[in-house]
Amino acid sequence: MAPGRHGGGHGHGNGHDRDDRSSILQIDPDAVPLLRTAFVDALSRVDEQLVLAEQELRLTAWAKDPVSQDAVALFNERSADTTASALDSLRAYRDQLTVAVANLDKTAEQYSAVDQDGQSGVNKNGDGG
Numbered sequence: 030m031a032p033g034r035h036g037g038g039h040g041h042g043n044g045h046d047r048d049d050r051s052s053i054l055q056i057d058p059d060a061v062p063l064l065r066t067a068f069v070d071a072l073s074r075v076d077e078q079l080v081l082a083e084q085e086l087r088l089t090a091w092a093k094d095p096v097s098q099d100a101v102a103l104f105n106e107r108s109a110d111t112t113a114s115a116l117d118s119l120r121a122y123r124d125q126l127t128v129a130v131a132n133l134d135k136t137a138e139q140y141s142a143v144d145q146d147g148q149s150g151v152n153k154n155g156d157g158g
Contacts, residue, residue, distance in 0.1 A: 065133040
């Protein structure tokens with residue numbers, strides 16, 4: 030069997046089997062609330078910047094000359110009007126933070142369920158007080 034691969038025929042020849050746990054991030058259960066707080070704080074700050082950017086980022090031409098018109102069009106395109114704009118990048122970052130918070134919530138729920146199952150097992154055996 031190749032290093033980093035597990036048997037069972039689950040792979041598709043690309044070396045990224047679903048049952049390969051070596052790439053999964055392990056998080057200390059005590060760190061989850063702190064990580065979640067940090068990501069929620071970052072998410073809040075990004076939301077504030079998005080509100081400001083959406084309200085104030087686009088420019089209008091200062092003059093009616095073609096150079097001013099072209100400069101404003103180019104600035105607005107790069108800052109807000111295309112999928113490669115700064116504003117779109119900020120939205121994508123926000124989406125990633127949202128996913129991170131949701132994943133940390135799921136992780137906390139899973140750790141809590143494991144702890145409850147562990148406590149049930151201890152109590153059933155009479156060892157838990």
